[in-house]
Amino acid sequence: MSYGISTADFITKSSRPPDNVLSLGIVDPQQEIDIYSGFNMYLGTENVKEYLMQKHARPLEWIDFDDVNDLESLSPREVAELLYLGHAYTHLKAPFYYKLQNNYVFLTLPNGAKKVYYRYLPHFYQLLSKCLAARLGETYKERRPFLRARRRFRDLPAEIMQKLTALLVNGAVFDFGGLKIKGQEASIPMFAAPESVYQLKWHEPTMLIEKSNLVGRLHYQLNTEEWELEILSPTAFEDSFNI
Numbered sequence: 554m555s556y557g558i559s560t561a562d563f564i565t566k567s568s569r570p571p572d573n574v575l576s577l578g579i580v581d582p583q584q585e586i587d588i589y590s591g592f593n594m595y596l597g598t599e600n601v602k603e604y605l606m607q608k609h610a611r612p613l614e615w616i617d618f619d620d621v622n623d624l625e626s627l628s629p630r631e632v633a634e635l636l637y638l639g640h641a642y643t644h645l646k647a648p649f650y651y652k653l654q655n656n657y658v659f660l661t662l663p664n665g666a667k668k669v670y671y672r673y674l675p676h677f678y679q680l681l682s683k684c685l686a687a688r689l690g691e692t693y694k695e696r697r698p699f700l701r702a703r704r705r706f707r708d709l710p711a712e713i714m715q716k717l718t719a720l721l722v723n724g725a726v727f728d729f730g731g732l733k734i735k736g737q738e739a740s741i742p743m744f745a746a747p748e749s750v751y752q753l754k755w756h757e758p759t760m761l762i763e764k765s766n767l768v769g770r771l772h773y774q775l776n777t778e779e780w781e782l783e784i785l786s787p788t789a790f791e792d793s794f795n796i
Contacts (some may be wrong), residue, residue: 556666557727558684560613561660563669564605566683568676571617571657572761574601575624577639588631589625589630596621612661619654626652642668678718682709685727685741689773692729693739707770707778716782720745720789725766741771745789 566572572582576593580586587594595604605613616635618624627635631652634645638658648658648670649693658670671677690706697704724746731742751757768786773779 554662554666554668556664556682557679557688558667560605560659560661560667560685561682562619562687563667564602564682566687568654568679569673570598571601571615572598572619573621574604574615574617575635576613576615577660578611578633587621587624590627590635591793592623592635594621594624595649612665614660616648616653617655623652623654653755678711678714681721682711682714685709685771688729689732689739689741692732693734696734697730704775705778706773707780709780713771713780713782716784716790720768723789726762727771728762730762737774737776739773739775740783741773743769743771745786 573594573596575587575590575593576584580591581593584593585595586592595601601617605615616638625789627650631650637643638660640647642662644658646736649655649672656672656676662668670679686706686708688702693704695703696794720743726746728742728744728746733740743793744762745768747764766789768784768789770783770785772781772783773783
């Protein structure tokens with residue numbers, strides 16, 4: 554579950570964007586409908602990208618699939634499970650289907666947060682590393698508009714992402730509103746989210762900063778284009794596992 558990683562981020566920065574998707578939301582009769590599941594379907598990488606990148610009146614909920622011929626093998630129970638996914642924002646059984654060979658389930662919560670199931674968790678870490686670099690670049694350009702053409706921001710390296718794993722599992726907040734720029738260093742405060750983070754489905758996620766504890770900072774050296782991790786609370790980073 555994330556807040557601040559947009560659908561556009563997912564599509565443009567994902568290492569493995571979806572090839573085909575079924576929309577789990579309200580059926581649009583103007584779009585192609587799969588006769589076996591009753592969902593709208595979008596076939597081919599370019600069609601999927603066009604569909605996901607356009608503005609939508611309703612939140613996006615979708616699941617990807619490998620081949621259109623696999624849809625006819627879905628049982629009524631499996632279709633019901635997919636309906637539940639799109640309605641309740643959670644799964645009844647495992648959200649990955651052998652018949653569909655899906656890599657993702659993408660759900661937009663009522664508060665705008667994104668709940669995404671990743672078959673391969675490293676795909677999320679790779680996406681997050683790119684999004685952190687992109688947000689740093691955007692925030693830096695807002696603070697230093699006359700220098701925007703000079704700076705290039707590298708993705709967060711895997712070795713630092715690995716050290717963040719335990720913090721991410723329990724809930725982390727990267728506060729770009731609190732970004733500090735001093736000389737050749739940009740610093741992003743990191744907070745450990747409260748235990749109630751999973752109760753925020755219906756509430757404003759930005760309230761997390763008020764209830765979170767500062768546990769570290771990410772530093773970016775503008776002259777060397779290198780990331781550094783400053784740990785203020787070691788216990789928040791314990792029990793990390795390899796990505």
